[in-house]
Amino acid sequence: MGVLSGPATFLRFDVDGEPPKGYRTQYEQAIEARRFTPLSARGEDMVAAGWAPLEAPFDDDAPVTSRDFAFGDVIALCYREDKIALPKPLVRHLTQKRLAELELQGEKITRNVKQTVQLMVLAELRRRVLPRPRVVDVVWDTSRRRVRVFAAGALAKERVSALFERTFDLRLHLADYTRRAFTLDLSKRAQAVLEALGPMPLYEPAWHIEEDDDG
Numbered sequence: 001m002g003v004l005s006g007p008a009t010f011l012r013f014d015v016d017g018e019p020p021k022g023y024r025t026q027y028e029q030a031i032e033a034r035r036f037t038p039l040s041a042r043g044e045d046m047v048a049a050g051w052a053p054l055e056a057p058f059d060d061d062a063p064v065t066s067r068d069f070a071f072g073d074v075i076a077l078c079y080r081e082d083k084i085a086l087p088k089p090l091v092r093h094l095t096q097k098r099l100a101e102l103e104l105q106g107e108k109i110t111r112n113v114k115q116t117v118q119l120m121v122l123a124e125l126r127r128r129v130l131p132r133p134r135v136v137d138v139v140w141d142t143s144r145r146r147v148r149v150f151a152a153g154a155l156a157k158e159r160v161s162a163l164f165e166r167t168f169d170l171r172l173h174l175a176d177y178t179r180r181a182f183t184l185d186l187s188k189r190a191q192a193v194l195e196a197l198g199p200m201p202l203y204e205p206a207w208h209i210e211e212d213d214d215g
Contacts, residue, residue, distance in 0.1 A: 016173070055068070086122065136150055
C-alpha cells in the first residue's frame with residue numbers, strides 16, 4: 001500500500017512525456033483492458049496482475065472509471081498481483097508417492113508418465129491453495145512528470161513499471177541520484193566533471209608486503 005495506509009516507502013520514476021488532452025476516456029479504456037482478473041480455481045496460471053481501484057483493490061467486479069483514478073493533475077491506481085506458490089518439497093513428495101503406486105500396479109515409469117503425474121499433483125494442490133495478494137499504490141503527478149511506486153526491488157522496477165508503460169504508452173526511468181544530477185541546470189564544466197566520474201573505493205588494502213633491505 002503506501003498512500004492511504006501502510007508504510008510510505010516508494011521509488012520515484014521520471015515519465016517521458018505527458019498524457020494526451022482529454023485523456024480520461026482513453027486511459028479509462030486502457031486501464032480497463034489491463035484490469036486485474038482473479039485467478040481461476042480451474043485454471044493453470046500461477047500469477048495474475050493488473051490495475052485495481054485505489055480505494056477498493058479487492059473489489060473485482062467494479063470497473064475502474066476516471067472518477068476512481070483521475071484527481072486533478074494526479075492519476076492514482078493500485079497494482080494488484082496474486083500469486084500461487086506451492087512448496088516444492090511437498091510437490092516432489094506427492095509426485096514420488098503417486099509414481100511408486102503406479103509402479104506397484106505394473107505401470108512403466110517413463111519421462112512422460114513422470115511429467116503427467118507431476119502436472120496432476122500441481123493441479124490438485126493449486127485448487128487447495130489460496131493465492132497470495134500484493135497491492136502496490138501508484139501515484140502519477142502528470143504536471144511534474146513524476147511517478148511514485150510504493151514498493152521496491154523487481155516488483156517496482158520491472159513488473160509495475162512494465163504495466164505502466166504498456167497501459168499509458170510512456171517510458172519510465174528510475175529517478176536515482178545519477179539521473180537526477182543530469183537533470184539539474186549544470187554548467188558545461190560541471191557536467192564534464194560529472195561525466196568523467198568513475199567508481200573509486202574508499203579504502204583499498206595493500207596486498208603486498210614490502211621486503212627488508214637485507215632481502
